[in-house]
Amino acid sequence: MLIEKAKSTTLIMRRRLSALSLANLQNHLGKIIILLPMALLLIYLIIFSQPRFMSESKVAIKRSDDINGSSLNVGLLLGASNPSSAEDALYLKEYINSPDMLAVLDKQLNFHEAFSHSGLDFLNHLAKEETAERFLAYYRSRISVAYDDKTGLLDIQTQGFTPEFAKQFNQAVLKESERFINELSHRIARDQLTFAENEMQKARARLDQSKGELLSYQNHNNVLDPEAQALAASTLVNTLVGQKIQMEADLRNLLTYLRDDAPQVISAKNAVASLQSQIDDEKSKITAPEGHKLNRMAVDFEEIKAKVAFDTDIYKLALTSIERTRVEAARKLKVLSVISSPQQPQESTFPNVPYLIACWLLVCCLLYGTLKLLLAVIEDHKD
Numbered sequence: 174m175l176i177e178k179a180k181s182t183t184l185i186m187r188r189r190l191s192a193l194s195l196a197n198l199q200n201h202l203g204k205i206i207i208l209l210p211m212a213l214l215l216i217y218l219i220i221f222s223q224p225r226f227m228s229e230s231k232v233a234i235k236r237s238d239d240i241n242g243s244s245l246n247v248g249l250l251l252g253a254s255n256p257s258s259a260e261d262a263l264y265l266k267e268y269i270n271s272p273d274m275l276a277v278l279d280k281q282l283n284f285h286e287a288f289s290h291s292g293l294d295f296l297n298h299l300a301k302e303e304t305a306e307r308f309l310a311y312y313r314s315r316i317s318v319a320y321d322d323k324t325g326l327l328d329i330q331t332q333g334f335t336p337e338f339a340k341q342f343n344q345a346v347l348k349e350s351e352r353f354i355n356e357l358s359h360r361i362a363r364d365q366l367t368f369a370e371n372e373m374q375k376a377r378a379r380l381d382q383s384k385g386e387l388l389s390y391q392n393h394n395n396v397l398d399p400e401a402q403a404l405a406a407s408t409l410v411n412t413l414v415g416q417k418i419q420m421e422a423d424l425r426n427l428l429t430y431l432r433d434d435a436p437q438v439i440s441a442k443n444a445v446a447s448l449q450s451q452i453d454d455e456k457s458k459i460t461a462p463e464g465h466k467l468n469r470m471a472v473d474f475e476e477i478k479a480k481v482a483f484d485t486d487i488y489k490l491a492l493t494s495i496e497r498t499r500v501e502a503a504r505k506l507k508v509l510s511v512i513s514s515p516q517q518p519q520e521s522t523f524p525n526v527p528y529l530i531a532c533w534l535l536v537c538c539l540l541y542g543t544l545k546l547l548l549a550v551i552e553d554h555k556d
Contacts, residue, residue, distance in 0.1 A: 206541040207534075214533050223297060224521035225332045228339040230347060231513040232327050234261040234354060236506065259320075261354065261507060262327050266318045268353050269329070269346060272305070275312045277349050278342075284312065287338050316346070326512060336518045343515035351509040358507040362498075369498045373491035380484040387477050417448045 235258065268274055278284070288299035288311070299311050317330040329346055333339035424441040431438050 206544060207537045210537050211530075211534060214530065217296075221296075222524050223334055225297070225334055225523040226336045226339040226518040226520075227330055227332050227522040228336075228343040228515040228518055229328065229330045229513070230343050230511065230515040232329065232347065232350065233325055233510045233512055234258050234265065234327075235508050235510050258325050259322070261357070262320055262325060264357070265350055265354060265509075266320055266327060269316065269318050269350065270313055272309055274346070274349060275309055278312075278345050281345050282338070282341060284308075287333065288315070290334050316342075331515075332523065340515050340517040347509070347511060347515070354507050354509045362506070365498050365501075366495070369491070369495045373488070373495055376484065376488040376491040380481070380488045383477070383481040383484045387481055390474065390477055413448060413452045417445060417452065420445050420448060 275284075285299060285301050285303075288297075289301065299308075303311070315332045317328075319328045319330075320326075321328065329343060331339055331342035331346060333342055420441065424438065424445060427435070427438050427441055
């Protein structure tokens with residue numbers, strides 16, 4: 174009986190102690206959950222926090238053919254940005270947040286030196302010996318790039334512990350962004366133009382080779398144009414044949430009143446025979462089964478001339494392609510237009526003290542209410 178009475182007494186004392194501890198915890202819960210965190214926040218804001226300044230700029234990416242008949246669509250009429258410009262703006266946004274941009278800016282601005290002047294602000298301090306991943310995360314926390322779908326503008330905000338650095342930071346971003354956009358558009362144009370110029374050089378080499386073959390053929394055969402010479406020889410043969418016919422007619426006229434052994438008849442016959450020999454000689458120059466005759470030379474020469482004409486047309490097309498590529502490249506060049514240039518701030522933007530206090534107080538109150546409800550549930554279960 175004594176043992177059971179002692180156990181019941183002990184259990185009652187434990188319940189009383191637990192009730193007292195819960196009561197004490199509820200009494201001090203507000204101080205622990207609300208007052209203590211708020212005090213820590215105020216101490217950080219007053220003593221440790223370092224003011225940060227922000228510089229802002231707005232840019233747009235434009236092309237010379239953004240507004241023309243081919244790119245005008247319903248979206249543009251409704252005020253939407255051009256799809257190609259939007260794509261370029263998103264490319265630029267990703268580049269600004271990339272390690273490549275960080276490497277370029279770090280060489281120009283020395284981020285480790287600039288962001289190490291944080292005073293006692295341990296939350297926003299950049300250590301000199303920092304990993305690449307943490308360095309990139311810190312850089313991204315100090316720059317904000319937002320794209321507006323309606324206007325097609327990129328809003329670039331940069332932070333610094335001094336107004337001068339915040340402005341320099343933004344100006345450096347704009348300069349490197351302009352270089353990136355120019356390189357992005359010029360690279361494609363250069364590749365296209367280089368290809369067209371290489372094709373033009375190949376076409377020029379083929380044309381020079383064809384012309385060389387033509388000159389070599391003319392020099393080797395000692396003829397300027399076999400076709401023209403064959404035409405001239407044919408004309409001469411036709412003329413000689415006409416003369417022969419006339420002389421034969423005169424000979425027949427002489428034979429009507431003279432004998433065959435008459436001197437005039439003999440002279441006429443000799444003239445006709447001589448003219449026939451000349452005709453045969455001229456015909457042999459034009460056509461023959463073998464040898465370098467004018468007809469064969471004309472065929473070979475015509476083939477070489479056709480090759481030269483074809484290569485000349487190819488060369489003209491190559492030159493036209495180069496000019497067309499240059500015009501097309503100039504038409505599609507992209508420009509980074511600065512709508513709002515960065516200004517040197519005069520007031521600090523961060524930390525936003527009212528906003529931080531309000532948010533921190535709201536979180537503490539929510540946590541206080543949650544724990545208060547939890548303790549009440551526990552107390553109800555014990556009763």
